[in-house]
Amino acid sequence: MLIDIHLLAWLCWIFPLLGAAMAILLIRIGRPIRDYAVVFFTFLGFLMALLMLPEIVRAESFNSPAFWISLPGGGSISIGMLIDPLSIILANIVAFLSLAIMIYSVKYVEHEPGQDRYWFFMSIFITSMLLLVLADNLILMFIGWKMVGICSYALIGHYYSDEEEHWLGGPDPFPFRTPSRAGLKALLVTTFGDVSLLGGIVFLYTYSGTLSFLELYQTADVWLAALATDPGALTLLSVLLLGGPIAKSAQFPLHEWLPEAMAGPTPVSALIHAATMVKAGVYFIARLIPVFFYATWIANYPEAFTFFAVTAAVGAITAFLTGTQAMVAVELKKVLAYSTMSQIGYMILGLGLAGFTSHSMTLGLTAGIFHLISHGIFKAALFLCAGVIIHTTGSIYMSEMDLSRRSMRYTWIFMWVATMSLMGIPPLSGFWSKEEILSLSFETGQFILFALALVTVAFTAFYSVRFMGKVFHKNDEENQEDKEASPIMLVPYGILAVLSVAVGAIGPWFGEQIEHIFEAYFVDFLGFEVHSGTAGSIAPAAQSTVPLTLLLPLLSLVMIVIGALPAYRFYVSHASSSEALVEGSGILQRIQMFLRKRWYINSSINRVFVDGTIRYRHLVQKYIEDPLDCLFNEGIPRLFSGLSKGLRRLQTGLLSINIQYILLFILLALISIVFLVVP
Amino acid sequence: MLTLPLDLLFLFAITTPLIGWLAQKVDLPRLSGVYATLGILLSAFTAFQLLLQTLGGVVPPTPTSGLFNAYFDLDIFGSFAMVIQIGLGIAASIFSIQYMRSESGSSLYYALLIGMIGGMVGVVTAADLFTLFVFWEMMCLTSYLLVAFKNEEPEPVEAGIKYLLMSSAGSATLLFGISLLYGMTGTLNFGGLATALGHATPGPWLYIALLFIFTGFGVKAAIVPLHTWLPDAHSAAPSPISAMLSGIVIETGLLAMVRVLFTALISLQTYWSMVFAVLAVITMTLGNMTALVQDDLKRMLAYSSIGHIGYMLAGLAAGTVVGLTGTILHILNHALMKGTAFLCAGAIIYRLGSRNLADMSGLARRMPKIAVAFSIAIFALIGLPGLNGFVSKLTLFVSVADVNLAWVGIAIILNSAISAGYYLRIVRVMIETESEPSENLREAPVSMWFPIWILAILIITFGIWPDLVFNIAERAALAILSMT
């Protein structure tokens, strides 16, 4: 080992931070040097992550926290980097994808306004995400978590002047949304989750007395026992903790910010969707799973199962919900956005399933993380391609795209590869990871979840083919004007597409390795033992695995065909027209509208929270503040001046009355003497 | 021969009209003012020396032979009060040099002023009740005439006659009370009264005497509901006289009351302290509340004096060393604060010609010296710490809180807050943007702002370094309490 692994972990996120500093410091030096300096530092970050990778096989954790805050009562909080298989995998994924996106950006933002800002926030974004995955305690992780949020705010709202060309949404009758609004929305929705997560962290801390992940793992029996004595505490903890990931990873019901987060420059979308931000939630849930698994199956606190139930249900619902919306979306990036949510739904579903039986922990973890890896790769590739496409066509609407397959051959090929990976066509990486989730949901006997996931496969195939067809296969006349993207943009997504194939080629082995590592780490090293046959578990499906390994892939292939075929007919071969079909059927029209209106979730949330706030915000002022104001700042002075005027009347100016006051006084004094003194 | 300051005061009171006559001959209109001021200064100097002597434990020589033998008794209480009275007199007198320049018969004015000071000095140094009464009447008489001094206007005259009638009724009541005390003991000497009545079980007549004496002094001290003459008299009098009346004359009523209460009527203390507590709250509340809506600057200040009398009464209600210290200290502080305030009002009226608050907007820019001093006085009156008013109010509060009358203390503080409402109006009006009446104002002449600033600096000094006077006030209080 050349460098101490702890140092590697620190440097891993410090290098991009230095990159951010470069973005500011080198403004005056000149654009190219600045850009390459920033990219170089991102590369160094990636290098550090890569150097950590060999440690993964040891399946151990490295953690040497340093003192950070002293707390009242003699306690203190230390921070450090936690290096264990989970964080190494995530750090590598994040660093690698970020590097690809940053290289791509060099060309992409050449002519954009606000480049300093762009580079600065991109670097910080990467820094915070790396910090998030490498942090060894909840607060440090939360810091990264929040910084990711604020960076996304800045980057989504990159075009803050809201020029019309950067508007999102529409066309009529759908409303247009401005980038600054989208940024604010992303920030606010995720903040809502963050608040919940912070509540969860703090709540957890009050019982556990530690924030370090490792200590939480090690002392789980103690603090879980304390937690379980308060009825409802575990449920509350689960819900509070899950609030964060649900918002951050854009899961139902806090998912509506993501489609609009497309307002930023495309590399930003790529970063948000593939590498950072939305993956944070998945990572965090993965982090927590051992603890809750322990609580559910080993310590036997049934309340802890809430965590898994909520996770799995949210994942499946989101996967289905957003899959449907992706089928009708009209903007290219929005399709991809819905697809991201849908895929993240899968991951979350996989993670949720980890706790459904007493032995599925590592299976679930593996499924979720594997899908995270493969999704990261192909989704980054897709977004980068989309960036090129939008740049070339100058429109965000797929209906206005019509690209030449020939002159943009490489882009076309790479995008198809990535798309097929997304669809789950074997042997691309997406197939293997999705299969794991599907089979896990089947094995655990969660047939509703399984059905939802399976249907979503068909949806995925449909919208994937649809957007490819709309972009590249609109007509056969070749449009010669389109130019292939410059190599500096092409290479990153080319590599990603190749990687997608490569991972797919070794898919089963890859998945197994991950599972082994997790097994070795969580079970053998940390001691979250998995006892088979613990009370309440669903009967192990071990004996049925042999037919299933064949049946399930077949089933999902059938679903892909079901989804892809109509799309192929509509959009690629143009054998029939989807518009005609929809116009011909009232029900289909209604469904299309329903889906395009995003199941009315967005509009109802908007109506209640946003419009409601704007419309009724003055009510507070009018009905509470103003009366109070009136009472205190006018009422009391008026009362006093009224009293004062009343007292003023005592001063009549009539001498006889003045003398009568004296007499009155004497009389009162006499009475008081008589009553108080004489007896 | 009385005591030295008194002698000097009488001498100058008598000679000032002569000088005034002379001044008319040689056409030096300010001469009588300067002469009178010198006289007061001289007597202040002697009074100060007496104070130092008494503080040093030396009993100053009171006349041992002659007509007034033993009717004066100089203790720390008396000499301290004397210094306050003469000291404020100096300021008023210097101020008057310019202020009363155009008045006819200004030498008479100075004679009356000196006479009033003499009367007050007599009241606080008297050793028996009747001597006290004689000087009391002297003080009253001169003040009636001073209030009505500007007899070419109807208001001073009206205020004067009302003041005279009410105050004389009070004096008569006082005399009646004194006669009852005399009837009970056969002596009017404070020492004699203290030995005769101090430790006896109180009979009904003592209560009646208390009632009459209290009413008599109360009219002068403007205790509600005996206060009704005050707003008229104080607002109608010439401003230096208002300063004197508010600053020390009404307080002299309290000082005299202290003398009697803590000697002759000490056995009734539990009774009268309760009555005082109630009256203190009523007085301060009414004074401050009524001041809220006044538009006449001097009338507002006059009502505020009633409020401050309420604060002082609280200390008497406590009746402890701390309480008395607080009262004495507040009398000093109030003399400084209200003296400054009324003199500032006088300077403003001198230039502006109006007493209406609304006409004074924008004044601060035209008369900054006056405005700043006025603001200092006002903030001291509100009771902001760092200025002298705070220390005495604090002492008063502590004293009442110590004897389980915390509600009186709370009333003091709430009243201070209420009083900020009208005091601040003055400051606010002064620093507002300019209005027409104040456009062509000039700064007040030196002889006006100089005494004002002396007082203002004392306000700050005693605020920052209260022990300068705190000590004396406490010893004065001990002197009173050691009389029985």
Added chain:
Amino acid sequence: MEIPFVLLQTILVPAVAAPLVALMGKRIGKYVGWIASAILIYTTSLLLIAGSTIWTTALPISETYTWSAVSFTLEFGFIADNLSLPVALIMNLICTAASIYSIHYMKHRIDELYGEENKSMHGLYHALYLLFPIGLVGVALSSNLIAMYLFIELVLIPSYFLLDFFGYRERHRVATMYFIWNQVAAGLFLIGAILASTATGGSFSINALSTISGQPIAFWVCLLILVGWLIKMAAFGLHVWLPYAHGEHLAHIAAIIATIAGLGSYVIVRLLAVPLAADFQVFGLPIMVLGLITMVYGGLLTLAQDDVKRLYACSTISQTAYSLVGIGSLTAMGLAGGVFYFVSHILGKSILLCIAGVLMMQTGSRDMNKMGGLAKKMPFTAALAILGSMILSAIPPLSGLQAEWVMFVGIFQGGTLQGALQFAIPVIAIFATFLTAAYTFWPVKRIFFGPLSSELEDVKEAPKSMTLPLFILALVSLLFGIYPDVVMHFLSAFF
């Protein structure tokens, strides 16, 4: 490094300088502001040195000067310990930053109100301004109730005059209103202080406060001091003065008024929660509930504002209540977090209120509906506004989050809470913090983002002398965020 009379110097140097500054202002006009600022930089460094001494030795520095010792002892006692020093230091720092900020801002305002050549007004302003740091630092460092009262009132005088001289719109009326509200508040505090002193046998020392613990009078002492400061902290129902005072005050003075509001958390901790812990127990739950109501209400009220200054004014109501909830928990973490949150919040709030001043100065308007797209014209200002919003919304790496989580740990531990409330109050409280993000970032969008209207084409960036001090405040907050032990080292040692 040993500096003689370090605490007294901190108080006295500006006090002595104030009249000189007023006189010099007549000659040199606005440049006198640099002298005033230099003085404040000096006192800040004095406090820094004191802080380093305390950090290393862990012993408090105390100085006592007798004021009056006749009937009862009045003292100017100063104590810089682990609790008071960080608070004093941060407030002096804010005063310093605002002083530098104000040099240009006041030139603008004085020119507007009193004409170009009015040099003496500059002197007057800076002289009055110097009273703020004295008062604020004095309140923090006092070891004596009466001295504390004195400093509380001392702050009132400059804020009254500055409001009346230089404020906006209805400044005369609001100045009086502000003065009376605060006078009542200070009066209640004084009553409490004196009642306490009667029970301690005439001592006004804060150290002696603990001796009355357990006596029935302690309840009244707690109640009066608490209510007095709740007025200053603008708790719900007692808050109606604050939007006016903030709205009409000069922008940076509004920041200082917000500091005074926040100072309540320090005073409550210093006087009640620690020495009178047992008697203060009964107030725990009511304070938390009141704080909760204020948090939510302040947040809603902030959302209702269209006026840039009133906006941040109302947010003070909500933010100060956070600390209140923390203190109401009466746990060590809650108290430490409450004070930490106050320290963090005023940094952010000072930045934001000063930004409001910049906006008013540069655009001549305070209506947010007329703004938009200003980020293009004023990038620094926009960055500052976002930084300030981040502090308030507890977004790391700035200090808000560190303070918030420490405080919420205390709230969740909730010493006095029982049953369902044990969960309900903290959870509601933490969800109420969501409003902060809404009411800080929505205005940022309204002011700085979106298309620039044609009327605002000529708007220019504020001068460096206004933005740089604010950046320094943001940097301080960043320091606290990255290494919170800078503050927590002190606070943990105290609790």
Added chain:
Amino acid sequence: MIPLSYYLILTMGLYIVGMYCLATKRNVVRLVLGIEIMINAANLNFIVLSANWTEGFIDPLAHSIVMMSITLAGCISAAAFTIIIFVYRHYGTLDIRELRRLRG
């Protein structure tokens, strides 16, 4: 010998008469007379009590007091009439109820 209380009732009565006069009469001159009555009530009291103190002995102090008091009362009347003259000049009436410029 007439008991002391009778005298005291008499002086009290006089005092009340004086007060009554002050409280009800309109003419300023009468009001001054009212005050004189009150002072005289007090004077009378002194005289009465001086005899009462020691059997068969009349305290000269009281008499000197009364002498002085009468002088003072005279001074007061003089001052009062001086002002009354100006009152009449300005208001043209001696009715105290017409003097109502100052109030409130």
